[in-house]
Amino acid sequence: MGRATRSKLWGGRFTTRTDPLVERFTSSIGVDYRLARYDVEGSIAHAKMLGRCRIIPQADSRRLVGGLSRILREIDQGRWRVDPSAEDIHTQIQETLERLVGSVARKLHTARSRNDQVSLDLRLYCRVAVGELSEGIRQVQRSLARFAESNQKVIIPGYTHLQRAQPVLLAHHLLAYVEMLQRDADRLADARARIDVLPLGAGALAGTSLPIDRRYVAKLLGFPRIAENSMDAVSDRDFALELVSVLANLAVHLSRLSEDLILWLSEEFGILTLAEAFATGSSLMPQKKNPDVLELIRGQAGLVLGGLSGFLTMMKGLPLSYNRDLQWDKRFVFDTVEASHDALEVLERLLRHVRVRASSVERLLETDAMCATDLAEYLVQRGVAFRDAHDAVGKVVAEAERRGLRLRALPLTVFKRYSAHFDAEALALLEPRRSVARKRSLGGTAPARVRGALARWRRRLGMKR
Numbered sequence: 001m002g003r004a005t006r007s008k009l010w011g012g013r014f015t016t017r018t019d020p021l022v023e024r025f026t027s028s029i030g031v032d033y034r035l036a037r038y039d040v041e042g043s044i045a046h047a048k049m050l051g052r053c054r055i056i057p058q059a060d061s062r063r064l065v066g067g068l069s070r071i072l073r074e075i076d077q078g079r080w081r082v083d084p085s086a087e088d089i090h091t092q093i094q095e096t097l098e099r100l101v102g103s104v105a106r107k108l109h110t111a112r113s114r115n116d117q118v119s120l121d122l123r124l125y126c127r128v129a130v131g132e133l134s135e136g137i138r139q140v141q142r143s144l145a146r147f148a149e150s151n152q153k154v155i156i157p158g159y160t161h162l163q164r165a166q167p168v169l170l171a172h173h174l175l176a177y178v179e180m181l182q183r184d185a186d187r188l189a190d191a192r193a194r195i196d197v198l199p200l201g202a203g204a205l206a207g208t209s210l211p212i213d214r215r216y217v218a219k220l221l222g223f224p225r226i227a228e229n230s231m232d233a234v235s236d237r238d239f240a241l242e243l244v245s246v247l248a249n250l251a252v253h254l255s256r257l258s259e260d261l262i263l264w265l266s267e268e269f270g271i272l273t274l275a276e277a278f279a280t281g282s283s284l285m286p287q288k289k290n291p292d293v294l295e296l297i298r299g300q301a302g303l304v305l306g307g308l309s310g311f312l313t314m315m316k317g318l319p320l321s322y323n324r325d326l327q328w329d330k331r332f333v334f335d336t337v338e339a340s341h342d343a344l345e346v347l348e349r350l351l352r353h354v355r356v357r358a359s360s361v362e363r364l365l366e367t368d369a370m371c372a373t374d375l376a377e378y379l380v381q382r383g384v385a386f387r388d389a390h391d392a393v394g395k396v397v398a399e400a401e402r403r404g405l406r407l408r409a410l411p412l413t414v415f416k417r418y419s420a421h422f423d424a425e426a427l428a429l430l431e432p433r434r435s436v437a438r439k440r441s442l443g444g445t446a447p448a449r450v451r452g453a454l455a456r457w458r459r460r461l462g463m464k465r
Contacts, residue, residue, distance in 0.1 A: 023087070028327050032089045033082040034334055038124035039093055039117070040072045042200060045220040046112055053213050056107045064108055067101035068093075089121075090114055111212050113204035115234040115322040120200045122330060124221070126243050129337045130192050136344035137185045137250070138461060141178045143351035145457045148174040151356050152450065155432050156271055157364050164370050167432035170271075170356065172445040175453050177257045184250040191246050194239040198223035202233035205321040231321040240333050241311055247340045248301075248308040254343050255301035258294040261354070265291050270360030275353035293350055297343045304339055307332045368407045368430040369397055374438060375407075375422075378429060382421045392419040406430075 044065055051061020071093060074080045086092035097105040148171035158168035198221065201207070201214035207230045214226050227233035264271035274291060282288035311332040314325055372393050379389035395418045400407050408430045415422035429435065440446040457463075 026087070026324075026327075028088045028330070029082060029084060029086045029092065031331050031334065032118075032121075035089050035118075035121040035125055035330070036080060036082075036093065037072065037075050038121040038128075039089055040068050040075065041124060042117065042120045042221065043093070043108060044068045044072070045217050046200060047108055048220060049213055049217050050107070050110055052216060053211055055110060055210050055212065060104045060107055063101045063104050064097070067097045067105065070100060071096055088114075090117060111203065111208045111210045112200065113202075113234070115204050116199050116202040116230075118326075119202075119234055119236070120198070120221075122240060122333065123195050123197070123199065126195045126240060126333065126337075127192065129243070129341075130188050130195065133247070133250075133337070133340055133344070134185050134188050136341060136348070137181050137188075139348045140344055140351070141181050141185075141457070142461050142463055143348050144174045144178050144181075145454060145461060145463060147351055147354070148172075148178075148450075149454050149458075152447065152454070154356050154358070154361060155365060155436055156361055157367075157370060158445075164364070164367055166370050166373055167365065167435045168439075168445040169436055169447065169450050171450050171454065173260075175450070175457065177253065178457055180253045180256075181250075184246065184253060187246040187249065188243075191239070191242045194242055196222075196224055197239070198226045199233035199236070202227060202230035205231050205234050235318065235321040235323075235326070237311075237315060237326065237329050240329055241308075241315065244304075244308050244311055244332055244336045247336045248304050250340055251301040251304040251343070254347060255298045258298040258347070262291050262294050262298070265294075265354075269364070270357050271364070272354045273357050274350075275355075278350045278353045293346055297347060300339050300343060304336050307336050365432045366406075368432075369400070371430045371432065371435045372397055372407070374429040374435050375426060377438075378426050379419055379421050384419065384421055389419070 047061050047064035047068065050056045050064075051058040071080070082089075083092050086095070094105065094108065097108065152169065152171050154170040155167050156170045156173065157164040158166050158173065198214060198218040200217055201212050218224075218226050227236070261272065263269050265274055274289070276289065278291075278293055279289045280292040281290065311329065314328055314332075318325055375396070376386065376389040376393045379392065380386050384392075396407065396410070396415055399414055399418075400410055403410070408427060412422065412424060412427065415426065429438075436445055437447060440449065443449070458465075
């Protein structure tokens with residue numbers, strides 16, 4: 001049946017055929033086909049409820065469930081084909097069901113509107129997405145932890161303002177991203193609570209006069225809560241906004257991690273090298289090996305952040321209850337979820353193909369001014385006020401810069417000029433490994449602290465030795 005002549009779910013009061021341009025513009029099948037499985041699952045639960053409540057004969061309910069189950073099997077087996085001429089996925093499934101079970105299919109929409117139907121479908125989609133994305137985050141965390149574990153002794157400069165600041169263990173730096181990603185996972189788990197609310201039964205906006213059993217449907221579909229206001233149920237997209245917001249935060253974290261890796265892979269930093277299978281070249285410069293995957297993840301964050309902004313802007317002026325503007329919500333959600341899934345998957349694989357360049361790391365650690373804070377804290381331990389200690393060490397650093405020397409190359413007499421508390425023991429602190437070992441405060445970069453953090457994450461992430 002072609003679009004020009006096919007019946008609409010809403011066509012009863014219309015006597016004129018819809019303009020083909022309007023049909024093309026209003027069609028959502030090209031986007032909401034992703035909801036096919038969830039639409040059928042929701043319809044099966046709805047059909048069972050209609051029969052159980054005697055709203056339709058139980059025999060009809062069984063026929064509906066049987067036909068819908070056949071459609072679900074086709075979807076699961078990859079045999080379902082999207083009809084681009086359908087108005088939306090709900091219409092295509094309804095028409096398929098009519099071909100399978102006949103006119104009884106027309107009873108399926110009893111006590112249901114596309115308004116509460118599509119909200120249900122989207123919630124089911126988001127619920128699955130949360131589970132898959134949470135696992136994707138977990139896999140990236142595991143790859144980061146494994147890389148950290150295999151390079152526990154590697155020391156690199158830690159940076160503030162992109163200037164060398166203090167020596168840290170590479171593992172400590174990597175575990176900072178494991179912490180960030182855990183916050184993303186926690187936010188996803190928290191967002192799940194807002195997703196897990198059943199909207200079905202709200203109808204178009206006012207509920208229904210038919211004796212439906214929403215609690216039964218909630219039980220069948222695994223929803224712990226039921227939307228308590230029918231107008232809010234059909235117009236609420238906070239759950240989807242929250243998911244996109246969480247994924248925007250995730251995109252920022254993945255972008256920041258990608259940026260660190262991009263810098264470390266450059267010759268200027270030289271901390272890491274990347275396997276050729278995860279790099280690309282230049283069409284002009286034969287020598288190039290580019291980290292395009294990481295650059296694409298970094299750039300993709302802009303698309304995700306733009307999607308969140310667009311979604312919020314679309315929602316801000318909508319009066320209650322349902323408005324067709326909400327057709328666009330799925331594009332924001334699908335694009336963001338799919339982009340996040342792809343980024344997590346490729347980043348997890350890439351992290352298995354990076355290696356440390358030990359010789360280049362040693363070069364970066366030659367600047368012993370990174371240990372200046374250790375000198376200041378040494379003076380503090382000898383009773384010097386921190387501000388005075390900071391001032392004295394700052395003057396020593398300036399003296400070394402004027403002479404073009406490293407700190408350890410200065411004679412002890414220069415140190416004593418600025419504080420009598422300096423001695424030979426203080427000069428021994430100007431070594432990155434000693435500096436790192438002294439950072440024993442909780443959460444610090446000392447090897448023992450990092451080993452403890454790795455052990456905790458190994459247990460938390462279910463990693464085997």
